[in-house]
Amino acid sequence: MCGIVAYAGPNQAFDFLIKGLQRLEYRGYDSAGIALLNGDLNIYKQKGKVQDLLDETSGKNIEGTTGIGHTRWATHGEPNKVNAHPHLSQSGDIAVIHNGIIENYATIKEALVKRGHTFLSDTDTEVLIHLIEDIKQHEDVDLFEAVRLALNEVIGAYAIVIISKDDPGTIIGARKGSPLVIGIGKDKKEYFMASDATPIVEYTRDVIYLDDNEIAHIKDSELTIKTIDNVEKTPYIQKLEVTLEAIEKGGYDHFMLKEIYEQPKSIYDSMRGRFNQTDLTFAMRSLREYESKIKNLNRIIIVGCGTSWHAGLVGEYLIEEFARLPVEVEYASEFRYRDPVITEDDLVIAISQSGETADTLAALEMAKEKGATIYGICNVVGSSIPRMTDAGAYTHAGPEIGVASTKAFTAQVTVLTLIALGIADIRGKISKDRLREIFAELEVLPTKVQEVLDTCSEKVIEIAKRYKDVDHCLYLGRGINFPVALEGALKLKEISYIHAEGYPAAEMKHGPIALIDENMPVVVVAPKRGYYEKVLSNIQEVKARKGNIISIVTHGDEKVAGLSDYFVEIPDTEDCLVPILATIPMQLLSYHMAVMRGCNVDQPRNLAKSVTVE
Ligand code: G6P
Numbered sequence: 001m002c003g004i005v006a007y008a009g010p011n012q013a014f015d016f017l018i019k020g021l022q023r024l025e026y027r028g029y030d031s032a033g034i035a036l037l038n039g040d041l042n043i044y045k046q047k048g049k050v051q052d053l054l055d056e057t058s059g060k061n062i063e064g065t066t067g068i069g070h071t072r073w074a075t076h077g078e079p080n081k082v083n084a085h086p087h088l089s090q091s092g093d094i095a096v097i098h099n100g101i102i103e104n105y106a107t108i109k110e111a112l113v114k115r116g117h118t119f120l121s122d123t124d125t126e127v128l129i130h131l132i133e134d135i136k137q138h139e140d141v142d143l144f145e146a147v148r149l150a151l152n153e154v155i156g157a158y159a160i161v162i163i164s165k166d167d168p169g170t171i172i173g174a175r176k177g178s179p180l181v182i183g184i185g186k187d188k189k190e191y192f193m194a195s196d197a198t199p200i201v202e203y204t205r206d207v208i209y210l211d212d213n214e215i216a217h218i219k220d221s222e223l224t225i226k227t228i229d230n231v232e233k234t235p236y237i238q239k240l241e242v243t244l245e246a247i248e249k250g251g252y253d254h255f256m257l258k259e260i261y262e263q264p265k266s267i268y269d270s271m272r273g274r275f276n277q278t279d280l281t282f283a284m285r286s287l288r289e290y291e292s293k294i295k296n297l298n299r300i301i302i303v304g305c306g307t308s309w310h311a312g313l314v315g316e317y318l319i320e321e322f323a324r325l326p327v328e329v330e331y332a333s334e335f336r337y338r339d340p341v342i343t344e345d346d347l348v349i350a351i352s353q354s355g356e357t358a359d360t361l362a363a364l365e366m367a368k369e370k371g372a373t374i375y376g377i378c379n380v381v382g383s384s385i386p387r388m389t390d391a392g393a394y395t396h397a398g399p400e401i402g403v404a405s406t407k408a409f410t411a412q413v414t415v416l417t418l419i420a421l422g423i424a425d426i427r428g429k430i431s432k433d434r435l436r437e438i439f440a441e442l443e444v445l446p447t448k449v450q451e452v453l454d455t456c457s458e459k460v461i462e463i464a465k466r467y468k469d470v471d472h473c474l475y476l477g478r479g480i481n482f483p484v485a486l487e488g489a490l491k492l493k494e495i496s497y498i499h500a501e502g503y504p505a506a507e508m509k510h511g512p513i514a515l516i517d518e519n520m521p522v523v524v525v526a527p528k529r530g531y532y533e534k535v536l537s538n539i540q541e542v543k544a545r546k547g548n549i550i551s552i553v554t555h556g557d558e559k560v561a562g563l564s565d566y567f568v569e570i571p572d573t574e575d576c577l578v579p580i581l582a583t584i585p586m587q588l589l590s591y592h593m594a595v596m597r598g599c600n601v602d603q604p605r606n607l608a609k610s611v612t613v614e
Helices: 014-027 050-057 105-114 124-139 143-153 255-261 263-271 291-295 306-323 358-369 384-388 407-426 432-467 479-496 505-510 532-544 559-563 575-596
Strands: 003-008 031-038 040-047 066-072 094-102 156-164 171-176 181-184 191-194 206-209 214-219 222-227 299-304 327-331 346-352 373-378 391-394 472-477 499-504 521-526 548-554 566-570
Touching (some): 003 014, 003 094, 003 156, 003 171, 014 031, 014 066, 014 191, 031 094, 066 156, 105 124, 124 143, 124 156, 143 156, 143 171, 171 191, 255 263, 255 575, 263 407, 263 432, 291 407, 299 306, 299 358, 306 346, 306 479, 306 575, 346 407, 373 384, 373 407, 384 391, 391 407, 407 432, 432 566, 432 575, 472 479, 472 532, 479 499, 479 521, 499 505, 505 532, 521 532, 521 575, 532 548, 532 559, 548 559, 548 575, 566 575
Parallel strands (some): 299 327, 373 391, 472 499, 472 521, 521 548, 548 566
Antiparallel strands (some): 003 066, 031 040, 031 066, 094 156, 156 171, 181 191, 214 222
16 A cells, blocks of 8 residues: 655665556555655656656656655545655655555644645645654754654554655655565665565665664664664664565566466465475474464454455364364454454464555454464565564465465465364364375375466456456355355456455355346356255256356366356365365456456556555
């Protein structure tokens, strides 16, 4: 949700800022802007994408060795040029970029208006920079101190970076709730800041992840970090592991397609070294360290948003089946505002690709306060959730840039499978023979995923051509494949803008069946496992109403395939692993339908990948 970049050093800032914004565009693409210091403070902004900003700067003065840049996902104020960041102080001498929300901006604005401030935009961000300048002038303090004092008055979430005409070579960055990474360049003479590490990795591998309530001050090539209470902190420098290739398209038309095709590897990476097929043991430190806690667990609560919530629903089936522990799955946004009953014997698992989703973070904080053990399943290394949890497991899917989540989902489900089995093993609920069978299937899972990708693509394109112009689509699944139907429907609606709904197959009779006619495609997950015969009956019900069936069936299946208008085959596997294989044709179907409809699949309208506001 909004991407920010900043540079101070000996080189020109412009190229880093633009390239960085393009890398962060997944976080929002309503407008983009940059500010450059070169004696003057030059600001360029444009509604729309970073490319529109680039066109806007063409032929203009883009000199400057200190600069900031922003790509916006609108919260306060419509997405237009005036509301685009950077925003300026009353004098026009100080500029800020901001990711987050200043909740008490209206009160602050009212006070500032009384003191003679005038505002150009509708944003909360402009209020913040006016406040900073107001404090600087009235308290007669330097810029850093003014920022610190202002942040003490602010309620809300932010990652901000500030530059000032009077302080060339200086950037001040601060965070609370929204991420901010600092890159330390050559000879500690140049510094980068960004919402995540992707803009930085090309320049340096040495980074510092700022913590909440910390302010970084780069001045004359010196970095100091203080808390908003003015306590100096020793910077903890980490090495980046992400590679440049991982964040580029590598010959694919879209990041989403690349990420779909990366799944044999990402699934392999998500389980690599985590179980041992020979002695049937687990090598997950997070489980080992909490063994006694796991033995005495009362229940597990899984929280997440969007696709991660769907992974959580699959996790519920897995953990209940294998570990025989009650599991509840909650939307983080609902959970945080209830007053849920949580005890010290509960384990709260947060699932999040980005590790930054504001609602998921807040839900975890609440669970922690109530005494639960908190566990994170995240993809982005060093993000906020892994840094606040008691324990956790990274999904190791590699950077996911396409806004619609694909490889992160299948990696989350893979990790949840291992967690479910690991907990079952610790609690003595699964036999070694059963573990052996499932481990053997896990071993060949990446190969089977590759097989799905190799065999279904042409068929899926044919189906996409046939149905690309529909207005509605229904997705059905039963048991552990019900969340797969939800995820299939979400994928289609978010990137193709076709209205789609996922339902448990049997629930169709309680409403959606009224929608079915010869124009309605119904995608059914119907593997020859689990509730096969029951799903078959549901398919008959759709056919009786002239609905079109697109089924995902086990290789060699004839019954469902025979009833279907189109079918896609997946290899047979354990029930618990079907969701992973069945998801892939659905991802491809959404992708191809969206591309055929001319949609921007990597950056669907109104969405953002990292939702750092509630
Ligand atoms: C946004 C993204 C989704 C994602 C959800 C949760 O809506 O567009 O793809 O599933 O946020 O994000 P998280 O990073 O917490 O998994």
